[in-house]
Amino acid sequence: xxxxxxxxxxxxxxxxxxxxxxxxxxxxxxxxxxxxxxxxxxxxxxxxxxxxxxxxxxxxxxxxxxxxxxxxxxxxxxxxxxxxxxxxxxxxxxxxxxxxxxxxxxxxxxxxxxxxxxxxxxxxxxxxxxxxxxxxxxxxxxxxxxxxxxxxxxxxxxxxxxxxxxxxxxxxxxxxxxxxxxxxxxxxxxxxxxxxxxxxxxxxxxxxxxxxxxxxxxxxxxxxxxxxxxxxxxxxxxxxxxxxxxxxxxxxxxxxxxxxxxxxxxxxxxxxxxxxxxxxxxxxxxxxxxxxxxxxxxxxxxxxxxxxxxxxxxxxxxxxxxxxxxxxxxxxxxxxxxxxxxxxxxxxxxxxxxxxxxxxxxxxxxxxxxxxxxxxxxxxxxxxxxxxxxxxxxxxxxxxxxxxxxxxxxxxxxxxxxxxxxxxxxxxxxxxxxxxxxxxxxxxxxxxxxxxxxxxxxxxxxxxxxxxxxxxxxxxxxxxxxxxxxxxxxxxxxxxxxxxxxxxxxxxxx
Amino acid sequence: xxxxxxxxxxxxxxxxxxxxxxxxxxxxxxxxxxxxxxxxxxxxxxxxxxxxxxxxxxxxxxxxxxxxxxxxxxxxxxxxxxxxxxxxxxxxxxxxxxxxxxxxxxxxxxxxxxxxxxxxxxxxxxxxxxxxxxxxxxxxxxxxxxxxxxxxxxxxxxxxxxxxxxxxxxxxxx
Numbered sequence: 167x168x169x170x171x172x173x174x175x176x177x178x179x180x181x182x183x184x185x186x187x188x189x190x191x192x193x194x195x196x197x198x199x200x201x202x203x204x205x206x207x208x209x210x211x212x213x214x215x216x217x218x219x220x221x222x223x224x225x226x227x228x229x230x231x232x233x234x235x236x237x238x239x240x241x242x243x244x245x246x247x248x249x250x251x252x253x254x255x256x257x258x259x260x261x262x263x264x265x266x267x268x269x270x271x272x273x274x275x276x277x278x279x280x281x282x283x284x285x286x287x288x289x290x291x292x293x294x295x296x297x298x299x300x301x302x303x304x305x306x307x308x309x310x311x312x313x314x315x316x317x318x319x320x321x322x323x324x325x326x327x328x329x330x331x332x333x334x335x336x337x338x339x340x341x342x343x344x345x346x347x348x349x350x351x352x353x354x355x356x357x358x359x360x361x362x363x364x365x366x367x368x369x370x371x372x373x374x375x376x377x378x379x380x381x382x383x384x385x386x387x388x389x390x391x392x393x394x395x396x397x398x399x400x401x402x403x404x405x406x407x408x409x410x411x412x413x414x415x416x417x418x419x420x421x422x423x424x425x426x427x428x429x430x431x432x433x434x435x436x437x438x439x440x441x442x443x444x445x446x447x448x449x450x451x452x453x454x455x456x457x458x459x460x461x462x463x464x465x466x467x468x469x470x471x472x473x474x475x476x477x478x479x480x481x482x483x484x485x486x487x488x489x490x491x492x493x494x495x496x497x498x499x500x501x502x503x504x505x506x507x508x509x510x511x512x513x514x515x516x517x518x519x520x521x522x523x524x525x526x527x528x529x530x531x532x533x534x535x536x537x538x539x540x541x542x543x544x545x546x547x548x549x550x551x552x553x554x555x556x557x558x559x560x561x562x563x564x565x566x567x568x569x570x571x572x573x574x575x576x577x578x579x580x581x582x583x584x585x586x587x588x589x590x591x592x593x594x595x596x597x598x599x600x601x602x603x604x605x606x607x608x609x610x611x612x613x614x615x616x617x618x619x620x621x622x623x624x625x626x627x628x629x630x631x632x633x634x635x636x637x638x639x640x641x642x643x644x645x646x647x648x649x650x651x652x653x654x655x656x657x658x659x660x661x662x663x664x665x666x667x668x669x670x671x672x673x674x675x676x
Numbered sequence: 677x678x679x680x681x682x683x684x685x686x687x688x689x690x691x692x693x694x695x696x697x698x699x700x701x702x703x704x705x706x707x708x709x710x711x712x713x714x715x716x717x718x719x720x721x722x723x724x725x726x727x728x729x730x731x732x733x734x735x736x737x738x739x740x741x742x743x744x745x746x747x748x749x750x751x752x753x754x755x756x757x758x759x760x761x762x763x764x765x766x767x768x769x770x771x772x773x774x775x776x777x778x779x780x781x782x783x784x785x786x787x788x789x790x791x792x793x794x795x796x797x798x799x800x801x802x803x804x805x806x807x808x809x810x811x812x813x814x815x816x817x818x819x820x821x822x823x824x825x826x827x828x829x830x831x832x833x834x835x836x837x838x839x840x841x842x843x844x845x846x847x848x849x850x
Binding site: 496532534536595596619620621622623624625626627628631641643656658659660661662663665666668669675676 | 680681682683687689690692693694695696771772778780781782783784785786787788789790791815816823
């Protein structure tokens with residue numbers, strides 16, 4: 167409690183003055199990003215005076231922006247009043263935001279390199295629903311930020327305790343207050359990643375995905391150089407094109423090999439940066455994960471907020487016995503893979519430990535196993551095989567190129583992949599959970615509490631209608647789970663059962 | 677024989693209230709007019725290039741193609757709108773709301789009241805002109821499951837909204 171008295175949270179206050187450093191940094195980055203293509207052009211093409219004027223205008227705009235954001239720093243106040251977080255901000259148009267504590271979903275801290283040097287954290291307050299009340303504070307000293315977070319969480323717990331009547335939860339809540347007082351004493355380390363495991367995580371990344379990202383950014387670069395129309399570059403590019411014409415497939419295969427090697431090292435490097443010295447704690451209310459080399463990021467997930475748990479393994483990961491566990495928690499934004507809390511490098515016992523906190527082992531029994539209809543294969547073959555291959559072959563043949571017939575190989579390939587997809591798809595249901603498994607090369611498991619469903623969608627295409635099939639989407643406050651091509655009667659039963667669970671379970675779902 | 681959803685049935689799934697047996701409430705017939713009016717406005721906008729093209733260097737064939745596509749689009753709209761309208765319906769139960777839509781790809785969305793964050797009655801310009809309203813239901817986690825039921829009489833929309841808010845409060849108190 168002493169820590170809380172050091173910071174008078176109930177009077178309007180600014181962020182740490184160090185936030186100005188971040189405003190300057192952001193200005194510099196923005197200015198560089200905005201101006202460097204122009205500077206390049208001007209350097210290559212001398213004497214283009216109107217471009218220089220344009221550059222000057224951009225500079226003026228940037229400086230005005232800088233001044234505005236500096237003023238906005240001095241006009242940005244936040245404080246706590248009653249059960250609300252109040253923020254006033256704005257330069258020309260003043261805005262006052264009230265964020266009631268019960269709307270706050272999570273409070274995350276993150277530190278990039280500069281934060282670490284200056285010993286401050288940036289605070290992100292995430293609310294459910296409208297995204298405009300999203301709040302972020304650039305720089306706050308860590309004790310100050312923690313005081314703010316603890317205060318809000320404590321008040322929030324008080325409010326929840328007032329609402330929920332059961333005595334048990336009152337007790338829980340008292341304990342949680344005590345635990346906040348003791349701060350991190352009760353945090354239990356689930357695991358920390360050593361250098362060897364970090365290596366394994368890097369090696370077992372999805373390198374094909376990285377390769378696609380590299381190809382994408384290369385195309386972006388080519389596009390960019392194309393825009394400059396630099397003679398020298400065109401010359402080199404033509405040389406490359408000629409070279410490729412000459413050596414055709416050899417060049418292609420060589421390029422592919424180089425690309426895959428590059429992708430391997432890039433993903434190794436990226437995971438080393440992102441997951442360096444990863445620590446996962448189990449706190450009183452959820453999980454806390456800290457990781458990263460330059461950009462140390464602290465994320466937390468409250469048990470109650472976690473909607474979906476997904477764990478992924480692939481051929482390389484399987485070799486090491488590794489899983490990547492993704493926790494999806496309720497937040498204001500559309501939750502996708504990027505926003506999920508990702509915990510790579512879990513071995514089976516850690517996976518079990520993470521699962522057990524939300525889904526006790528006894529709740530993961532008595533599953534009834536189901537498959538999806540094989541009719542999905544013929545649809546895949548039609549939409550992903552026959553139609554695209556037919557169009558591509560048709561175009562090539564029309565241009566008199568017989569090699570276009572090679573596109574027809576797509577059809578058996580799609581058939582094989584789709585057959586594997588269908589035969590590996592499983593879903594399991596028991597009294598309280600729904601679990602799915604899917605994947606052609608890797609395997610993704612998804613586990614969700616039925617009572618957390620907040621919408622159920624049953625979809626039918628004309629083909630599905632003819633065969634009494636349907637696809638079901640189960641939406642939660644953090645993304646959805648889809649089950650494709652099951653019998654219509656199952657879809658209806660599943661919907662009725664999920665609605666029944668969501669409507670009859672008294673537990674808070676987020 | 678059709679296998680069961682559960683091998684160890686926790687509850688009699690067949691005896692649960694079934695969404696599929698509900699009769700859907702159709703939208704107000706006036707909503708069909710709004711759909712036509714909306715499509716008319718859209719089609720008029722699409723007609724603008726046909727007036728501009730003759731004054732440019734573009735060969736007149738292009739204007740012809742544009743008009744041809746326009747007529748084709750108009751015919752499909754006339755064909756689809758009344759049929760799609762008939763597929764839209766909603767049902768309200770004690771604890772959830774269901775909305776059906778889709779002519780070719782049909783979908784049925786059900787949302788329990790307890791999972792609704794808030795709901796509002798909206799009246800756009802066309803709604804105001806034709807004296808209708810739409811009900812929008814928001815859930816947590818971004819827009820993917822926000823549900824909008826258009827073509828309701830304003831009194832009906834407000835009635836449903838009040839009912840939902842009421843049920844939400846009742847559920848919390850239970």
